Amino acid sequence: MKIENKKWSLEKFNQIREEVLKQWPTGQDVDLEEAIEYQKNIEPKKRVTAKLKEAKESGITLIQPRAGVALIDKHIELLRFLQDEGKADILPTTIDSYTRQNNYEDAEAGIKESREEKRSMLNGFPAVNHGVQGCREVVEALASPLQVRHGTPDARLLAEITLAGGFTDFEGGGISYNIPYAKEVSIERTIYDWQYVDRLVGLYEENGISINREPFGPLTGTLVPPSVSHTVALVEGLLAAEQGVKNLTLGYGQCGNLVQDVAALESLRELAAEYFADFKDIMLTTVFHQWMGGFPQDEAQAFAVISWGASTAALGNATKVITKTTHEALGIPTKEANAEGLKASKQVINMLRDQSLASNDKLEKEKEMIKKETKQIMDHVLELGKGDLAQGVVKAFKAGVIDIPFAPSRFNAGKILPARDNEGAVRYLDHGNLPFTEEIVKFHQKKLEDRGKDEGREASFQMVIDDIYAVGQGELVGRPKKNKKEENSCK
């Protein structure tokens, strides 16, 4: 399979489309012309793109939860609650994990068992099995716009069905929904399959239907340095734009240090403005994900984590924030807990609506470093692809020039190791094969040496493990236990 970053011909798209729609019987119900007519009748206030545009122009941060259950009526009930009680601006439909692996047989069994057990046996909404009509039932029952959220390496049929079903926003991309979500799927394969999804969205756009696309920012959600996630966001956005996508929300997951996180959001916007300069009629927005790592089990502590994420989103002027819940440490939340996460977030966002983090030396330095790092990776990717971004990405993953920490995929080098510095910002303990200059490498080394000195230990894998558990245990930086005792005795 030879992939290149070039807009697909309609002929190529239609040829593959025939196969895609045969993957599950519900695919036969998708009629693109009829779907375009259906989408035309969806009023603007029920389109994600309209909502994002309004938020971007007025400088507010929208709130959106994650949610999905197995059965249509229960899913509607859940989303209605999040809309009315939680006041979510954009509603989600999180897809179950069997569907994400294209395992529609097990999803069907899950639907059946959920009916028998009278509770959801699936961790999301099996949209492919429910088909176009099932999706439309959901969309029509709600007043707010809906986005599909998942984690599917091959999401072609899912996109066909949900977009024909009236959804106006589709998350994911060939890197962000492969490397953190699969073990054995090649990058060539997912870039190719996501070109299909983006070409489909492009077709809707050509017919006057605006559909938003959102590369999944947080990746593995575990100490991902901003320049790694920015690179992936830019790459996936550029690949999507080439296929005709006109509305893009670029994402970033909270690391926990306020200055670094605000710098990440600001640099993401500035980098995007630069890299998408050739695409004149594109709408770029940002999404900030509240803390994606391990949560405290205590609900009051969890609220603090949620509120800290909402604060950062507001101060960094993200267009949208994805909220968490106090049940995060225990698995999938009840609808009540989900609505509470929304309410807590909304309160903070409203209070901070007219504030932003003032420019200061530290913030500017962080932004400068994130931009330099991202550009060094992007330059090298394009060089490897001899100017072709798609080919460059494939080679970059082989060479570890793009590398995502803690990812399950065997197509990821897995050589980089992140850890927090003394102020909790995420740094490169080992930058693997990322093509950084001496200046960058030393900057990170110094930051981690400073922490090591303070803790009386060398920066190592143990430090990384401590950092991964830290938030769940009530801290941001995973200090050694001995050090904590000493600190206490000094007080």
Place this chain on the structure above:
Amino acid sequence: MQKTKTKEVQKTENKQETEQKTLVIGVIGSDVHAVGNRILEEAFTQAGFNVVNIGVLAAQEEFINAAVETDADVILVSSLYGHGEMDCKGFKAKCVEAGLDDVLLYVGGNLVVGKQDWEPVKKKFLEMGFDRVYPPGTMPEVSIADLKKDLGLDD
């Protein structure tokens, strides 16, 4: 005196070596949570176990095949995404069928969809044939202590 001590140490070391127990670990079903899996591998290895890690997205058959091939003492199943109940169905019976009657079965994580009381969940998995069932947020030290106890290892 010195000589005897060295001999003693040597003996203990040999004993430990011959008794090193093998664990098969992995994340079952369509679950891709890779972080905890990597931490468990590190923690169990440091605790002196021979760890066979089959990684994420592992089917029941992969756990069983790995246990047969490596003559494992324990299979530890992780599930973080809520489908644990469906994914673990019939696991014990398949182990028995493969001649793994004596292999200990541990399971842990966010095993069901939604916030449910822990005790009924634990009971359900014990009835499914698991020897130990761990709630979300269990630290590796807890299962390491249980492993040592269940395998008759001195701490």
